[in-house]
Amino acid sequence: MAKSIDVSNLDIYYGDFKAVEDVSMTIRARSVTAFIGPSGCGKSTFLRSLNRMHEVIPGARVEGKVVVEGQDLYGDQVDPVEVRRQIGMVFQRPNPFPTMSIYENVLAGNRLNAKKMKKSEADDIVERSLKGANLWNEVKDRLGKPGMGLSGGQQQRLCIARAIAVEPQVLLMDEPCSALDPISTSAIEDLIHELKSDYTIVIVTHNMQQAARVSDETGFFNLKAAGQPGHLVEFNSTQKMFANPDNESTEAYISGRFG
Amino acid sequence: MTSTQDRVAAAPASIPLTRPQLPSWAPLLVAVVAVAAAALPGLLLGWGLAPMVLIAVVIFVVALPTWSSAVEGSRKAQDRLAAALVWAGFGLAMIPLGTLMWQVISNGVPVLSAEFFTYSMRNVVGEGGGIYHAIIGTVIVTACAALISVPIGVMAGVYLIEYGAGSRIARVVTFLVDVMTGIPSIVAGLFAYALFVLFFGPGVRMGIGGAVALSVLMIPIVVRSTEEMLKLVPDELREASYALGVPKWRTITKVVLPTAMAGIVTGVTLAVARVAGETAPLLIIAGDTDSVNFNAFAERMATLPVYIYYSYMQPGIPPEFGQERAWGAALVLIAIVMALNILARFISRYFAPKTGR
Numbered sequence: 001m002a003k004s005i006d007v008s009n010l011d012i013y014y015g016d017f018k019a020v021e022d023v024s025m026t027i028r029a030r031s032v033t034a035f036i037g038p039s040g041c042g043k044s045t046f047l048r049s050l051n052r053m054h055e056v057i058p059g060a061r062v063e064g065k066v067v068v069e070g071q072d073l074y075g076d077q078v079d080p081v082e083v084r085r086q087i088g089m090v091f092q093r094p095n096p097f098p099t100m101s102i103y104e105n106v107l108a109g110n111r112l113n114a115k116k117m118k119k120s121e122a123d124d125i126v127e128r129s130l131k132g133a134n135l136w137n138e139v140k141d142r143l144g145k146p147g148m149g150l151s152g153g154q155q156q157r158l159c160i161a162r163a164i165a166v167e168p169q170v171l172l173m174d175e176p177c178s179a180l181d182p183i184s185t186s187a188i189e190d191l192i193h194e195l196k197s198d199y200t201i202v203i204v205t206h207n208m209q210q211a212a213r214v215s216d217e218t219g220f221f222n223l224k225a226a227g228q229p230g231h232l233v234e235f236n237s238t239q240k241m242f243a244n245p246d247n248e249s250t251e252a253y254i255s256g257r258f259g
Numbered sequence: 260m261t262s263t264q265d266r267v268a269a270a271p272a273s274i275p276l277t278r279p280q281l282p283s284w285a286p287l288l289v290a291v292v293a294v295a296a297a298a299l300p301g302l303l304l305g306w307g308l309a310p311m312v313l314i315a316v317v318i319f320v321v322a323l324p325t326w327s328s329a330v331e332g333s334r335k336a337q338d339r340l341a342a343a344l345v346w347a348g349f350g351l352a353m354i355p356l357g358t359l360m361w362q363v364i365s366n367g368v369p370v371l372s373a374e375f376f377t378y379s380m381r382n383v384v385g386e387g388g389g390i391y392h393a394i395i396g397t398v399i400v401t402a403c404a405a406l407i408s409v410p411i412g413v414m415a416g417v418y419l420i421e422y423g424a425g426s427r428i429a430r431v432v433t434f435l436v437d438v439m440t441g442i443p444s445i446v447a448g449l450f451a452y453a454l455f456v457l458f459f460g461p462g463v464r465m466g467i468g469g470a471v472a473l474s475v476l477m478i479p480i481v482v483r484s485t486e487e488m489l490k491l492v493p494d495e496l497r498e499a500s501y502a503l504g505v506p507k508w509r510t511i512t513k514v515v516l517p518t519a520m521a522g523i524v525t526g527v528t529l530a531v532a533r534v535a536g537e538t539a540p541l542l543i544i545a546g547d548t549d550s551v552n553f554n555a556f557a558e559r560m561a562t563l564p565v566y567i568y569y570s571y572m573q574p575g576i577p578p579e580f581g582q583e584r585a586w587g588a589a590l591v592l593i594a595i596v597m598a599l600n601i602l603a604r605f606i607s608r609y610f611a612p613k614t615g616r
Binding site (some may be wrong): 011032051053057058081082083084085086088089093095097098099100108109111112114127146159162163166 | 424493494495496497498499500501502503504506509510513514516518520536612
C-alpha cells in the first residue's frame with residue numbers, strides 16, 4: 001500500500017517570505033527518507049507541505065508539484081482532508097487527545113471520521129495498531145485509562161499507533177524523538193525499522209546518528225544565509241551521504257565542522 | 260591531614276545558614292495581647308465592637324513587625340508586616356459578605372417551611388402563602404435564557420477563535436461583545452419590552468420576554484468564557500486531528516470543544532448564576548403575579564427577585580408578613596445562586612481532561 005512521492009521545483013511561502021526554494025526529489029516507497037540540516041532551514045516546512053499541513057498556518061502557500069501516484073497534491077480538485085487521510089503525520093511533541101482514553105486515542109482517526117464499525121473490528125484495529133507501535137504489551141491491561149497518563153515515550157508511540165490506525169500510504173515524522181530519552185528513542189527507531197516494510201516513511205531529525213541509523217536515503221537542507229530561503233543541498237543514499245558526500249557543505253555539516 | 264579535617268569542620272560555620280527566629284506561636288501571642296489591650300479600655304469606657312477591633316488590628320500590625328525586626332531583622336519584619344496587612348485586608352473584604360449572610364439567614368430561616376415552598380401567593384392576605392410561583396418563574400425564565408444564549412454564545416466564541424481569528428469582522432464582533440458586557444440590565448429589559456411591543460402591542464408581559472432580556476446580558480459572558488477556554492486548547496491537538504484526515508468542523512466538535520468543555524460549562528453555569536438574580540429587566544417585561552404560571556409565552560410570570568422587590572415595597576397590611584416572606588425568598592435566591600456555583604465546580608472537575616494512570 002505504500003506509495004512514492006515525486007517532488008518537483010517546490011517553493012514554499014509564508015505570506016511574502018519564501019521559506020523553501022526549488023526542492024526536487026523522489027521519495028521511494030517502502031523506505032525511510034531522512035531530512036537533516038540546521039534549524040530554520042525549512043525541513044519541517046517541507047515535510048508539512050507533503051500532506052498540506054502547512055496550510056494550517058495562515059498565509060502559507062506552495063508553488064510547484066508534489067505528485068503521489070500520478071496525482072498532484074496541489075491540484076485544483078484535491079481536498080486536503082483526503083490527502084491527510086493518505087499521508088499521516090507524527091509530531092515533535094507527543095499530542096494524544098486529553099479527553100480520550102488510550103483505546104479511543106488509537107481509534108480517533110476512524111471515530112472522528114464517523115466511520116461505523118463493529119466492536120470486534122474496532123478491537124482488532126486497536127490491537128493491531130498498538131502492536132504495530134510496540135506499545136501493546138505495556139498498555140493492554142489499561143486501554144480504558146487516559147492517554148495522558150502514559151510516559152512521554154509511550155505517548156509518542158501512542159501517537160504513532162494513532163497515525164497507523166487509519167492505514168495511511170505514507171507516514172511523516174517531524175523530529176519524533178527530540179522530546180524523548182535514549183531508551184524511548186531506541187524503541188521508536190526499532191519501530192521505524194519495522195514499519196518500513198509497510199509504509200513509506202519520511203523523518204526530520206536533528207540527530208545525525210539517528211538519520212544514519214534509521215534511513216535509507218538522506219536529504220540535507222541548508223540556508224545560503226540568514227533570511228534567505230532554505231534549499232536542498234544534497235539528496236543521496238544514506239550510506240553515500242555519511243561516507244562520501246558529493247557536496248562539501250554536506251561533509252562539513254555531517255562531520256560537525258559547522259551547524 | 261589535620262588541616263583538611265579542620266577545614267571540613269570549620270566550613271559550616273563560615274557559611275551562616277541559621278538566623279534567630281520568632282517562635283511559631285508568636286503571631287498568636289501578639290494577637291491575644293492585642294485583643295486584650297483593645298478590649299480592656301473598650302469595655303471600661305463602653306466603646307462599640309468596631310473601634311475595639313480596629314484598635315486590636317492596629318496594635319497587631321505595629322507590634323508583631325516591631326518585635327520581629329528586633330529579633331529577626333528587617334527582611335522578616337517586612338514579611339510579617341505585609342502578611343499582617345494582607346490578612347487585615349482579607350478580613351475587611353469578608354465583613355460585607357459575613358454581615359450580608361448573617362442578615363439574610365437570620366431573617367430568612369424562620370420563614371422557611373413546607374408551605375413557603377409549595378404555595379403561591381394566590382388569594383393570600385397577611386400571613387401564609389409562599390414562593391412556589393416565583394421559584395417556578397425563575398427556573399423557567401433562566402432556563403429559557405440559557406437555551407437562547409448558550410448556543411449563540413458558544414457558536415460566536417467558536418467563530419471568533421476557530422474561523423475568524425485575526426480577521427476584521429472578528430475584531431468588530433469582539434469589540435461589540437465587550438460593549439454588550441457593559442449594557443445596564445435595565446436597558447436590556449427595555450430592549451426586550453420594545454421588541455415584544457412590536458409583536459404583541461403595548462403592555463405586553465411574558466416570561467419569554469424576560470428570558471430574552473436576560474440572554475442579552477448572558478450572551479457576552481458566554482462568548483467571553485468560550486473564547487478564553489478555546490484559546491487554551493493547544494494548537495497541537497488541532498494539528499493532530501487534521502493530520503488524521505479529520506475535517507475542520509469535526510475537529511472542532513470532537514476534539515476542541517470536548518477539551519475545553521470543563522471551562523465552557525463552568526462559564527455557562529456562572530453566567531446563569533449571574534442572571535438568576537437580575538431584577539430590573541424582569542420587572543419591566545415579565546411583571547409580577549400572585550399565581551403560578553407555567554407558560555412562558557402568555558401572561559405575567561413572577562420571579563424571585565421581582566417577588567422580593569414587591570414583597571418588600573408593597574408588603575400589604577399588616578406589613579411584617581410580606582417583609583418576612585421577602586427575606587425568606589432572598590435566602591432561597593442566594594441558596595440557588597450558591598448551589599449553581601458549587602455545581603459549576605463539580606462540573607468542571609467532571610469534564611476536566613483526565614491525566615491519572
